[in-house]
Amino acid sequence: MHEVDADWRRVSPKYVVVEVVGSLIGMAVFVGVGLVVYFLFDQQWALWVAIAIAVASIIGIALEPRRVRSIQYRLREDDLLFRRGIMFQRQVAVPYGRMQLVDITRGPVARALGLADLKFVTAAAATAVTVPGLPMEEADRLRDELVALAETRRAGL
Known part of the structure; x- marks a missing residue:
């Protein structure tokens, strides 16, 4: 660590859990809506939107530890x-x-x-x-x- 960075304080590593839980809840809601639209209204595009949201959310969750450290x-x-x-x-x-x-x-x-x-x-x-x-x-x-x-x-x- 550089001498200049010595005074910087980081947030608790446990904060990753808070962010991951929030992301999982958001993903569940939006993917759930997409799946409901797909199954109830037979809209193929809704399945693809749900898959895209799930993939983007999983990538975001994977980056959470690095983001929290920043x-x-x-x-x-x-x-x-x-x-x-x-x-x-x-x-x-x-x-x-x-x-x-x-x-x-x-x-x-x-x-x-x-x-x-x-x-x-x-x-x-x-x-x-x-x-x-x-x-x-x-x-x-x-x-x-x-x-x-x-x-x-x-x-x-």
Whole structure:
């Protein structure tokens, strides 16, 4: 690992389970609809659509571990830096003084695994960032730390 990358923190590897379960549910719904249309209405195209959706979903599921490993965040002096993506990479810096809300959300699968998502909302809606798959204790600690940093930075404005 490069010295520059040393401060980057990754999300929990258990987050892969959350993503795979979500993908499997989505695949089951869309493939199921395609199969219902095929069997009830005898529409051949619906079978091919269901097969295409299943294949695309399986490929997506195979890439989930690498995609989850690409999700990272880093606390710097004046902002939180967040990056994700394999092919299409996104990197966002959220200044502490611009944070208006730091929110923790937990879906049923994430809750069962002890994970949470931390969402930062700023005045500009386009800069809302969610760091998924954090262990609950880390999400609580990070939320408290970011709220304190945001308060001190806003007080200095």
